Amino acid sequence: MKAKNKKSITGTLAAATCTLLGSSALEPVQAQEDPGWDFNTSLLYYGEDNDRVQDLSLKALTRRTFVDDRFLTVGLTLDSLTGASPNGALPQSVPQTFTRPSGRKTYSTAAGQLPLDDTFHDSRVAVTANWQQPLGRLYQFNVGASASKEFDYLHLGLNAKISRDFNQRNTTLSAGFAVAQDELDPIGGTPTGLTLMLDAADDDDDDDDDEGRRKGPRETKDILDIVFGVTQVVSRNLLVQVSYSYSDTSGYQTDPYKIISVVDGTTGDAVPVIPAPSNGPSHLYYFEHRPDSRAKHSLYTQGKYYMDGKVLDVSYRYMTDDWEIDSHTVDLRFRWPFGGSSYLEPHLRLYSQTAADFYRLSLINGDPLPEYASADHRLGDFDALTVGLKYGWKTSGGNDMSVRLELYTQSGDISSSQLIGNQLGRDNYPDLNAIIFQFGYQFGK
């Protein structure tokens, strides 16, 4: 019985029907589901502790199906960011004052606190569009565009991908590339890298030629990404993907708002400005400076395994670049269905990275300045862990809804050999703890 199941009977049936009806040379049938719009929307809250960044984001993705397996997908994202980010300076046992990026005012941090810049209450709008269609029987082609805008940032990008099926569609090879040009127009102009943070200028001082401040053309960076991938059906229940990507960025990659504390070579404490300015930085801080080019290689592997209704999704990514950053990401998801149309999906993500070669906690007063330096934690040594749970269900109208709650924690990994003097007793790199809460709703018309 089983063997017969799997045979194709359409040939025999067609011949028998032809004999019965006496009709030959009929047109082959053409029938499809009426294309409509599928919507995938979500509301996201992301919040870090200690008055750090909070983000509220609305996302909508809509896909229209056309005849012959062609799809148009359009996406829109609206983000509203509030809260404060670390500015790169080290916590001290005395209060610190910094000039705001606008160059007009200052802000202060209490003793013992991680310096945070709360200037930014930013909104971001991003749009994407993607067209997918088959080319012939075995090829599929994708082309897309993306754009996003924040008050000081503009991104424009194009991407394309082609894939081909082999081996009765059990193997798919794909190749794609993306190009983008991003423009940054920092508040207050672009500071020259590795120059001192200056005093705030008075409101009525129209002198734009401050040393170290450039109100020049916008900074740009060009990004090229290339991806090659293999997807392989291993068995009825197992699907595996491997992909290699190369990314090249050239242009301005420095964060114009981030600084590095200058410290005394013995005590490790920040060097105060004497006499203390009435309206300026309390200590010596240099603006950071990153290289003009960055080349990244990533290798990504993913497997999806079906076990009697439950699905295990495991992926691993290795990244290495010419800034000497290496990272490992392991991501595990387990979807556990129950009750016919609901599911629970626990999620675990483990991440670790090594620091960029120009990453440093501080600059030592009197030492020659390096060519590049940054104290941005995101370029440092750290491990991160995400633990989450997602719950999904179907509404009475047959639409998909889901909620997920995740906790993300990032903890820096600084060996004591990198610390100087009083830095050893301080929490120089406080953990990042964040909550991710997302509500999703999918429906179609």
Add this chain to the structure above:
Amino acid sequence: MKNRDLQRGIIVDQQEGYWRGQFSAMASPCEVLCEIDDPGEAERLTRIVATEAWRVEDKFSRYLRGNIVNRINEANGAPIEVDAETAQLIDFSTTLYDLSNGRFDITSGVLRRLWTFDGSSNIPSRPAVRGVMQYVGWKRATWQAPILQLKRGMEIDFGGIGKEYAVDRAANLLRDASALACLVNFGGDLVAVRKPCARDDWKVGIEATVPSRIAGKKILNLQVGGLATSGDARRFLISNDIRYGHILDALTGWPVPDAPRSITVAADTCTQAGILSTLAMLEGAQAEQFLNAQAVRYWCDRGNDS
């Protein structure tokens, strides 16, 4: 006969972009859609289709005294000589019997005495089913064209293929009678004869058995070819929380467990579509696997989500 004549009227009315002829046949509302402006021509074509539908119904209905099926079913073990068209239908049924490994069988009609799919919980007993099963089985019949001999107590019933066959026969006549794009629809089993000119496609609605995200009805776009739906939206039994669909497995005499609520298949002819959807239902839980192996377009509704 008088009643029948009353029920055998044709009505034509105008829709958007086409004329529609309606009539009743084989216990189903039937319609013929013609992409045309001329009501007279629409009626002529509808009459061609209706005449063929009533002809097939009268010839092969088991309810009509004196027709070939009735004579076979009352033969009481004697051999009966059949005409060419009936012989072809029997040959076709034999092929289906082989393709389905005996689960599709035109001698299984006698089981209707036990199974009334009216939404109640009247499940026949196993001994009762066994009793009737001695009269079921094509292998018990002797078929050597044009002579058919059934054992006493056996009957044949073309109900499983009759409607789709009529649709395709009518479509063939239409194809010869006119160069227009038309659609022939007998209660959900339909075929589009030629692609429409003034629009992209014929829009066909399939009722979902439970509300789905497209407000209870899936819309299919049909350019040309046949569609047939096997489903138990209205014909079923429920007992002990188990839902029994109306497709009976002729080998066991029982409904097929874990069959989908509804399957719609698209194929070159309505007959092929109907056979594939019936054979898929007979596969029960393996329905989708079976249809995937046949590489046909299908839409399967299992009631809950899938």
Add this chain to the structure above:
Amino acid sequence: MRAFLFIQGLLVLGIISGCSTMGVEPWDRDVLAKEEMQLTTDPVEAATDDHIYFSKEASSGGRGFGGGGCGCN
């Protein structure tokens, strides 16, 4: 770290060369057709995560292209 890359490269070659015999017949693709077995089950959730981790870490992407850059890194 170079060794890592090398081992991963071997894995890729192994998969590609083993590909010609691996797989299933078309009628056994029912499980693979399920929504939860797609490589990216929820593109909105995936894009959200990609963006969060791109803003907070030094790595990005891996499986494809993101929806675009931002000023956050």
